[in-house]
Amino acid sequence: MQASLFEIFKIFFLIGTQLLGGGYVIVPLLKKYIVEERQWLTEDELVDYYAMSQCIPGIIAGNIAICSGYKARKTLGAIMAILGIITPSFFSILILAHIITGIVDYPIVKNAFWGIRVSVIVLILITIKDIWAKSVNSKFTYFMFFLILTALMILPVSPTLIIIISAILALIHYKAAGGKDD
Amino acid sequence: MIKLYLLLFYEFLKIGIFALGGGYAALPFLYYLQTKYDWYTIEELTNMIAVSNITPGPIGINMATYTGYTTAGIIGSIISTIAIVLAPFFITITIIKLFNKFKSCEYVSALFLGLRPASCALLASIGLKLLYETIIYTNEEWSMPFQIDYKSLLLFVLLIIPFSFMKKNPLMVIIAGAAGGILLNSI
Numbered sequence: 001m002q003a004s005l006f007e008i009f010k011i012f013f014l015i016g017t018q019l020l021g022g023g024y025v026i027v028p029l030l031k032k033y034i035v036e037e038r039q040w041l042t043e044d045e046l047v048d049y050y051a052m053s054q055c056i057p058g059i060i061a062g063n064i065a066i067c068s069g070y071k072a073r074k075t076l077g078a079i080m081a082i083l084g085i086i087t088p089s090f091f092s093i094l095i096l097a098h099i100i101t102g103i104v105d106y107p108i109v110k111n112a113f114w115g116i117r118v119s120v121i122v123l124i125l126i127t128i129k130d131i132w133a134k135s136v137n138s139k140f141t142y143f144m145f146f147l148i149l150t151a152l153m154i155l156p157v158s159p160t161l162i163i164i165i166s167a168i169l170a171l172i173h174y175k176a177a178g179g180k181d182d
Numbered sequence: 183m184i185k186l187y188l189l190l191f192y193e194f195l196k197i198g199i200f201a202l203g204g205g206y207a208a209l210p211f212l213y214y215l216q217t218k219y220d221w222y223t224i225e226e227l228t229n230m231i232a233v234s235n236i237t238p239g240p241i242g243i244n245m246a247t248y249t250g251y252t253t254a255g256i257i258g259s260i261i262s263t264i265a266i267v268l269a270p271f272f273i274t275i276t277i278i279k280l281f282n283k284f285k286s287c288e289y290v291s292a293l294f295l296g297l298r299p300a301s302c303a304l305l306a307s308i309g310l311k312l313l314y315e316t317i318i319y320t321n322e323e324w325s326m327p328f329q330i331d332y333k334s335l336l337l338f339v340l341l342i343i344p345f346s347f348m349k350k351n352p353l354m355v356i357i358a359g360a361a362g363g364i365l366l367n368s369i
Binding site for chain 1: 196198200201202203205206207208209210211214217218225228229231232234235236237238239240242243244247248252256259263266267269270271273274275277278289290293294295296298299300301302303304305307308309310311312313316334337338341342345350352353355356358359360361362363364366367368
């Protein structure tokens, strides 16, 4: 059954409103709405698209929406899917930003945000802890981690440059090690 | 103004291409933009991160919309949101057209062997810099160049110990931080 463009927008809009937090949270939602209820994708395709979305640039949830929309209705479907998923974000942020600008000068709000600043640091450190085991686990990856961290603490290097340099170092390592990681 | 819009578009297009991975991947880029252009303060940036975490929608998109809004109003938010998804859109569609079934080739996993520790290091550097800026502040006086802000240090310890043992729950961390902030500052 051919999905209508409006329905693609609607479903991804719905998924967008239910997304809290990043990355993989979208997978169960996609499974429910577009694999089980609508059969736009098979379960295998979803797994494939998720793996692929992690390896291409961009926000994972956005990429996987683009894949699914494309599968349902080619390029127009992909446009509808990405618009659908960014619309709830867009309006909720605009509303919140507006409210926060209005109240940020009240002492109690100031104090709350003072504390939230510490929360953000804690969230960043917890995130590192969560991705550590699958990111830094061999001689080469330890070397990369400490090399880049040291560089960043000394110089304000642009993250773009860091990503390009690490990609080059990774390929050199791959060639030198003959495809093995030691 | 037009120049600012173009710059915003260019910077977020770049984030779309180079920020790899989930949720927080765009964060180092936004921090770098702060040091490069002064479009927003560090306080505003941390507020934006917090709000993006507890608002529906992908965190990366939320942060793009919010920074665009803070920098250049509603038009700015439209520009940054579109710019961050533009490059991935074309790349994703090209890849699906080229391959019916995605196979992660050897080169891709070799690349990620370098990119994963790089994103870890990028995040770690920001975590450490923010921690340093929050807990230690510098003084003009030469006899006491550094001072420790014991209140934020206390809140940090109170938050990091329980939450590093729990399953990640950004909303709870933010609520606890806000409550701690209000309590500690009213004593």
